[in-house]
Amino acid sequence: MAEDQDEATPVDVAPEPVEVPRAYGAAIIGDDRAVLFPTVDGYIETVEALFADGFNTCIDLTAVDYLTHPGRSLPAGIEPQRLELVVSFLHHVRRERVRVRVQVDADHAVVPTLFDIFPGTESMEREVFDMFGVTFTDHPDMTRILMPESWLGHPLLKDYAVGEIPVQFKAVER
Amino acid sequence: MNVTEQDQLSYIAAQAADSRINVEIETEGMTLNIGPQHPATHGTLRIVVKLDGEQVIAAEPIAGYMHRGYEKLTEVRTYPQVTTLINRIDWLGSFANEVPFILAAEQLMEVEAPPRARWIRTILFELSRISNLTLFLGDMGIQLGAMTPVFYAFRDREHVLNQIESVTGGRFHPNFDRIGGIKDDLPAGWIDGTRSAMTRIAEFCDQMEALLLNNEIFESRTRGIGVIPADIALSYGMSGANLRASGVDWDLRRDGGDGLAYKELDWKVWTHPDGDSFARFWVRLQEVREGVKIVEQLLDGIPSGPVMAKVPRIIKVPPGEAWVETENPLGAMGYYVVSKGELVPFRVKIRSASFNNVSIASWVLRGVYVPDIITILASLYFILGDIDR
Numbered sequence: 416m417a418e419d420q421d422e423a424t425p426v427d428v429a430p431e432p433v434e435v436p437r438a439y440g441a442a443i444i445g446d447d448r449a450v451l452f453p454t455v456d457g458y459i460e461t462v463e464a465l466f467a468d469g470f471n472t473c474i475d476l477t478a479v480d481y482l483t484h485p486g487r488s489l490p491a492g493i494e495p496q497r498l499e500l501v502v503s504f505l506h507h508v509r510r511e512r513v514r515v516r517v518q519v520d521a522d523h524a525v526v527p528t529l530f531d532i533f534p535g536t537e538s539m540e541r542e543v544f545d546m547f548g549v550t551f552t553d554h555p556d557m558t559r560i561l562m563p564e565s566w567l568g569h570p571l572l573k574d575y576a577v578g579e580i581p582v583q584f585k586a587v588e589r
Numbered sequence: 590m591n592v593t594e595q596d597q598l599s600y601i602a603a604q605a606a607d608s609r610i611n612v613e614i615e616t617e618g619m620t621l622n623i624g625p626q627h628p629a630t631h632g633t634l635r636i637v638v639k640l641d642g643e644q645v646i647a648a649e650p651i652a653g654y655m656h657r658g659y660e661k662l663t664e665v666r667t668y669p670q671v672t673t674l675i676n677r678i679d680w681l682g683s684f685a686n687e688v689p690f691i692l693a694a695e696q697l698m699e700v701e702a703p704p705r706a707r708w709i710r711t712i713l714f715e716l717s718r719i720s721n722l723t724l725f726l727g728d729m730g731i732q733l734g735a736m737t738p739v740f741y742a743f744r745d746r747e748h749v750l751n752q753i754e755s756v757t758g759g760r761f762h763p764n765f766d767r768i769g770g771i772k773d774d775l776p777a778g779w780i781d782g783t784r785s786a787m788t789r790i791a792e793f794c795d796q797m798e799a800l801l802l803n804n805e806i807f808e809s810r811t812r813g814i815g816v817i818p819a820d821i822a823l824s825y826g827m828s829g830a831n832l833r834a835s836g837v838d839w840d841l842r843r844d845g846g847d848g849l850a851y852k853e854l855d856w857k858v859w860t861h862p863d864g865d866s867f868a869r870f871w872v873r874l875q876e877v878r879e880g881v882k883i884v885e886q887l888l889d890g891i892p893s894g895p896v897m898a899k900v901p902r903i904i905k906v907p908p909g910e911a912w913v914e915t916e917n918p919l920g921a922m923g924y925y926v927v928s929k930g931e932l933v934p935f936r937v938k939i940r941s942a943s944f945n946n947v948s949i950a951s952w953v954l955r956g957v958y959v960p961d962i963i964t965i966l967a968s969l970y971f972i973l974g975d976i977d978r
């Protein structure tokens with residue numbers, strides 16, 4: 416997938432990311448709230464570069480379904496997709512945070528797993544699979560975690576209804 | 590055929606030896622299902638363990654029995670309504686759940702709470718930590734078979750809850766934090782009442798230390814049990830006291846953002862180098878003591894002024910995204926809020942501490958004995974609402 420995305424990324428994946436620690440082969444916006452925008456193909460390399468630089472905790476991994484919000488602001492050259500994977504990393508020594516936002520095509524929602532680098536992402540990736548239907552390749556146990564195993568659909572997608580149970584109120588006796 | 594007693598005994602011995610050899614050569618594991626109901630789990634978590642004798646080969650926590658779909662519900666609730674829902678995530682320290690969400694919304698709206706509101710927020714934040722961890726200290730005792738601590742904990746926690754109730758009107762679900770400040774000012778006489786509650790909590794900590802820390806049974810059941818090294822804790826995304834008990838000096842009250850008043854106070858982050866169940870208990874005990882010190886300092890210097898900044902009556906949050914994380918009683922709690930510029934949030938991701946703290950269970954439970962499962966789970970300290978959200 417995503418050949419057009421590759422061309423659109425402003426900065427290509429750096430060949431030796433450790434030597435350019437503040438670039439990580441992707442675009443950065445802001446100073447204190449650093450956000451990187453790698454492609455799905457460059458995702459693992461970016462995370463490995465972050466890990467080598469000392470970002471030793473993956474504090475959060477989630478996704479956002481932008482189906483009903485297409486006009487969000489993204490840096491030039493990043494082509495918006497329906498799904499976006501949002502991963503937050505923490506550097507305990509430098510007290511820095513980096514957020515990685517990966518555009519994921521909803522029709523082909525397959526992303527490599529971070530389990531080998533951060534084993535704590537195992538349950539968070541299962542949650543993203545459960546709620547958004549994003550499959551993580553090489554994940555040890557790609558099953559639902561919060562919803563029942565027999566559940567149909569992925570509830571946090573925007574085209575999944577909130578659902579309601581009709582309540583029948585008794586008439587007031589006068 | 591005449592069977593003598595001698596024959597019988599040798600037969601039994603041979604059978605026993607055979608079975609021993611079979612155990613050594615080829616063992617058949619047993620799968621033990623712990624939960625979902627357990628009197629001490631504050632909810633429903635199921636742990637499936639595979640056993641070899643009394644040792645755990647593999648453990649898998651199964652969550653989701655209390656999934657209430659808050660992330661989906663927030664998408665159809667206005668910003669002020671969201672705090673009502675998220676009170677119920679970590680129900681023992683419920684005010685603390687509201688704070689990071691409100692801070693994230695304030696960051697998006699570029700509103701800042703006035704100093705008085707910031708201080709009262711910090712007091713209530715710390716009171717929820719004290720009431721939450723007080724119960725943990727007693728609960729850890731009862732899970733190891735000591736009945737007394739939990740009664741003391743319930744007795745003394747009530748004084749803190751009374752103070753929270755007299756400000757907010759709710760013992761467990763205050764719903765008191767607002768975008769731009771807090772709902773109301775403090776009632777008359779509240780500061781003195783809180784001071785005496787803090788004195789009681791300080792006494793309670795001394796009692797817990799006398800009851801549990803010097804107890805030989807408690808020590809032998811917790812020392813060296815469930816050791817989590819620092820690098821494992823970091824790679825599993827643990828946070829809060831569990832991380833500090835592994836020797837990592839990291840506390841978002843000190844190292845995090847400026848939303849609360851902690852940086853103007855004199856207090857200490859406690860760590861413990863051992864990383865075992867005892868360390869996790871010990872760090873939390875010191876945290877309650879530190880919380881008492883923090884509250885006493887805050888009570889001394891509440892600034893005057895309004896408790897609400899100027900915010901529009903109907904709150905529309907400008908488009909953007911914000912990630913705010915605070916040091917909640919159970920660990921780092923973060924909210925990733927995406928706004929489309931409407932009355933309702935577009936997406937709220939609730940990063941709760943227990944979800945990550947429990948994900949280490951399959952690592953730390955491997956190789957331990959069955960009674961230690963309870964010790965380790967108790968010392969990891971999770972709240973089921975905080976796992977499943």
